[in-house]
Amino acid sequence: MKQGGSDAAKQAAGESAAEAVEDGMVVGLGTGSTAAHAIRAIGRAVDAGLDVVGVPTSFQSRQLARDCGIPLADLDDVSVDLAIDGADEVADGDLIKGGGAAHAREKIVDANADRFLVVADPTKEAERLSVPVPVEILPMARSTVATAVEDVGGNPVLRRAERKDGPVVTDNGNLVLDCDFGSIDDPATLASDLAALPGVVEHGLFVDTADEIHLGTADGVTVRTLSK
Numbered sequence: 415m416k417q418g419g420s421d422a423a424k425q426a427a428g429e430s431a432a433e434a435v436e437d438g439m440v441v442g443l444g445t446g447s448t449a450a451h452a453i454r455a456i457g458r459a460v461d462a463g464l465d466v467v468g469v470p471t472s473f474q475s476r477q478l479a480r481d482c483g484i485p486l487a488d489l490d491d492v493s494v495d496l497a498i499d500g501a502d503e504v505a506d507g508d509l510i511k512g513g514g515a516a517h518a519r520e521k522i523v524d525a526n527a528d529r530f531l532v533v534a535d536p537t538k539e540a541e542r543l544s545v546p547v548p549v550e551i552l553p554m555a556r557s558t559v560a561t562a563v564e565d566v567g568g569n570p571v572l573r574r575a576e577r578k579d580g581p582v583v584t585d586n587g588n589l590v591l592d593c594d595f596g597s598i599d600d601p602a603t604l605a606s607d608l609a610a611l612p613g614v615v616e617h618g619l620f621v622d623t624a625d626e627i628h629l630g631t632a633d634g635v636t637v638r639t640l641s642k
C-alpha cells in the first residue's frame with residue numbers, strides 16, 4: 415500500500431472535506447490516517463456547536479469519533495448525507511481501498527451516502543490502478559478464493575499481522591487476501607469478477623462511487639468533482 419504522503423497533505427485534505435459538513439447532517443466517518451484528520455476537524459466543529467451524527471466505518475473510526483465527542487448512530491437507523499473517506503490509490507475517479515482492512519464497512523457506508531468525498535495526498539494518484547486489491551474473505555474460503563483469484567489473473571497473498579503471529583483478522587472476523595493484478599485496465603469488470611467469487615465478503619475496488627476528490631498538499635487542496 416502507498417503510505418508515503420506527508421501528514422500535512424493528509425491534514426489539508428481531511429480538513430477541506432470536513433468543511434462540507436453542515437448542521438443537521440449524518441456523516442459517514444472513514445478509516446485511515448487521512449480520514450482521521452477529517453474526523454478530528456468534525457470533532458472540533460462539534461465542540462463549537464455543530465449538530466451532526468457520525469456513522470463509523472471501523473473500530474478505529476468509532477473510537478476516534480467517540481474520543482472527539484461526535485455523537486454516533488447505526489446505519490440501520492439513519493440515512494447518510496455525506497461520507498468522507500481515504501483511499502490507497504485513485505485513478506480516474508476509481509479507487510482501491512482496504513489498506514486498513516476496513517473496506518467492507520467503508521463500501522457500505524460510502525455507497526449509501528448522498529455524497530462521497532475522497533480525501534487523499536498526491537502519492538495516491540495514479541494513471542491506472544495498480545496496487546494490490548484487498549479482498550475480504552470468509553476464513554473457510556481462503557484457499558478456494560485464492561485459486562479463483564489466480565484464475566482471473568491475480569496473485570493473492572494472505573495479509574499477515576505485523577505485531578502478532580498469524581493473519582490480519584478484520585472487524586468482521588474475516589481474513590484479507592491482497593491480490594496483485596498489476597496495472598488494471600478494466601476496474602469495473604474486475605470488480606464484478608471478484609464480487610462473484612463464493613467466499614468473497616467484499617473487495618477494495620470502488621468503481622465510479624466518489625463524488626469529489628480532495629487532494630491535499632502542504633500548500634493547499636485541489637478539489638475535483640466527478641460526474642457519475
Ligand SMILES: O=C[C@H](O)[C@H](O)[C@H](O)COP(=O)(O)O
Nearest residue numbers: 446447448500512513514516
Ligand atoms: O481500510 C482502510 C481504508 O480503506 C483507508 O481509507 C485507506 O487504506 C487509506 O488510508 P490512509 O489515509 O491511512 O492512507
